[in-house]
Amino acid sequence: MANSQIYFTLTAFFLLVVIISPTQGGSQPDDGAAADRIWALPGQPEVSFEQFSGYVTVNRAAGRALFYWLTEASIQPLSKPLVIWLNGGPGCSSIAYGASEEIGPFRINNKASGLVPNKFSWNSLANLLFLETPAGVGFSYTNRSSDLLNTGDRRTAKDSLEFLVRWLNRFPWYKTRDIFITGESYAGHYVPQLAREILAYNAKSSHPIHLKGIMVGNAVTDNYYDNLGTVTYWWSHAMISDKTYHELINTCDFSRQKESNECESLYTYAMDKEFGNIDQYNIYAPPCNNSDGSLATRQSTMRLPHRTRAFRQKAGYDPCTEKYAEIYFNRPDVQKALHANITKIPYRWTACSELLNRNWNDTDVSILPIYRELISSGMRVWVFSGDVDSVVPVTATRYSISQLKLRTKVPWYPWYVKNQVGGWTEVYEGLTFATVRGAGHEVPLFKPRAALQLFKSFLKGEPLPKS
Ligand SMILES: *[C@@H]1O[C@H](CO)[C@@H](O)[C@H](O)[C@H]1NC(C)=O
Numbered sequence: 450m451a452n453s454q455i456y457f458t459l460t461a462f463f464l465l466v467v468i469i470s471p472t473q474g475g476s477q478p479d480d481g482a483a484a485d486r487i488w489a490l491p492g493q494p495e496v497s498f499e500q501f502s503g504y505v506t507v508n509r510a511a512g513r514a515l516f517y518w519l520t521e522a523s524i525q526p527l528s529k530p531l532v533i534w535l536n537g538g539p540g541c542s543s544i545a546y547g548a549s550e551e552i553g554p555f556r557i558n559n560k561a562s563g564l565v566p567n568k569f570s571w572n573s574l575a576n577l578l579f580l581e582t583p584a585g586v587g588f589s590y591t592n593r594s595s596d597l598l599n600t601g602d603r604r605t606a607k608d609s610l611e612f613l614v615r616w617l618n619r620f621p622w623y624k625t626r627d628i629f630i631t632g633e634s635y636a637g638h639y640v641p642q643l644a645r646e647i648l649a650y651n652a653k654s655s656h657p658i659h660l661k662g663i664m665v666g667n668a669v670t671d672n673y674y675d676n677l678g679t680v681t682y683w684w685s686h687a688m689i690s691d692k693t694y695h696e697l698i699n700t701c702d703f704s705r706q707k708e709s710n711e712c713e714s715l716y717t718y719a720m721d722k723e724f725g726n727i728d729q730y731n732i733y734a735p736p737c738n739n740s741d742g743s744l745a746t747r748q749s750t751m752r753l754p755h756r757t758r759a760f761r762q763k764a765g766y767d768p769c770t771e772k773y774a775e776i777y778f779n780r781p782d783v784q785k786a787l788h789a790n791i792t793k794i795p796y797r798w799t800a801c802s803e804l805l806n807r808n809w810n811d812t813d814v815s816i817l818p819i820y821r822e823l824i825s826s827g828m829r830v831w832v833f834s835g836d837v838d839s840v841v842p843v844t845a846t847r848y849s850i851s852q853l854k855l856r857t858k859v860p861w862y863p864w865y866v867k868n869q870v871g872g873w874t875e876v877y878e879g880l881t882f883a884t885v886r887g888a889g890h891e892v893p894l895f896k897p898r899a900a901l902q903l904f905k906s907f908l909k910g911e912p913l914p915k916s
Pocket residue numbers: 506507508509511512513514592792
């Protein structure tokens with residue numbers, strides 16, 4: 450009796466210690482952090498690092514809350530920076546893409562019955578914070594349904610800043626850590642816009658956020674130069690005829706939000722009659738098969754007016770993987786383990802929200818002015834590009850960033866990973882540009898080892914390896 454009582458007391462004490470003791474060794478977590486701790490996800494392999502997920506309210510009046518998933522660094526998390534990853538769309542989930550297909554510690558198996566380790570996960574080098582933004586993406590929600598019809602770049606940046614400020618209050622031991630923001634595709638808008646929002650916040654705050662740099666891949670940057678570069682990529686990769694190329698160049702405006710009907714029909718002709726059934730996010734990869742064996746590409750989603758098409762730059766490569774995510778993250782046991790969907794959201798979790806995408810209210814025509822601001826603030830800025838993506842191709846990025854007219858510090862050279870050319874790079878005063886050879890739109894999915902090297906060099910602030 451006495452023994453079992455002692456046992457009981459010790460067990461209770463032990464549990465208490467486990468529950469309330471700071472898991473990070475640093476300052477005491479508040480209740481929020483302890484409640485957000487993930488014990489294990491269904492079908493998850495055993496891991497050595499901690500995970501947290503949950504909601505942060507960003508607007509009380511409207512009832513908007515953003516969902517995050519933190520996977521801490523696998524080695525010495527306390528000495529590692531905090532890296533935020535954002536996917537684009539607009540309307541796509543960083544949990545569907547970044548966490549589950551690209552840089553996160555797990556991949557979803559093809560039965561969606563469990564998770565397998567990703568040996569090139571970026572959490573070997575940093576604590577990774579995946580944020581579903583804006584409200585309406587993934588598990589992030591709003592109680593004011595009209596929000597879904599008028600969200601845009603502006604609200605995304607403001608809500609994401611609000612998220613970060615409140616998240617750091619919940620995880621105070623991250624307040625002194627270096628912070629980097631990274632992402633791809635339409636997050637080419639979100640990442641610099643959030644960085645600018647943070648600079649403005651820091652200018653007024655006595656507790657500045659320790660933002661040290663940003664890195665974006667296959668990033669939507671400047672309407673005119675992106676569109677010009679995209680059409681040029683199609684032509685230079687023999688996806689379209691000389692005739693169509695010249696007609697596009699001579700007919701389209703490229704800077705307009707809504708192109709003329711004449712221009713639209715040229716885009717339609719190029720995609721329907723000349724592209725063929727390819728995966729535009731990786732022009733040399735096989736597209737995903739439907740269960741009946743027919744090919745499912747995102748062609749149909751691309752047959753849209755130019756404006757919509759420009760907004761359509763989904764973060765996702767679709768080698769079937771996002772289908773597994775949509776099964777896994779809709780499982781009630783998975784949602785419970787993640788502390789997700791606690792308010793019974795009235796629609797399913799999807800990798801991308803069509804509703805947000807269709808109703809995107811405001812967008813910056815060019816992000817280049819923000820680049821200038823960030824560079825002059827001394828922030829580390831890296832821009833990379835998978836060079837077999839035809840949606841936001843390398844030519845688009847090169848045309849765009851060349852408008853910054855930056856002085857070259859280290860001239861163009863091939864960079865190496867495991868004795869192979871990983872891509873090419875040039876270091877400018879204030880910005881590093883790097884390509885990833887043979888990678889599609891989602892660079893870490895297609896070239897995980899090269900992507901990890903890129904991340905390593907970025908974090909160190911050193912040029913990519915010359916051998
Ligand atoms: C949204 O509404 C639900 C149900 O009333 C409530 O439980 C929840 O706290 C609200 N969310 C926010 C962020 O206010």
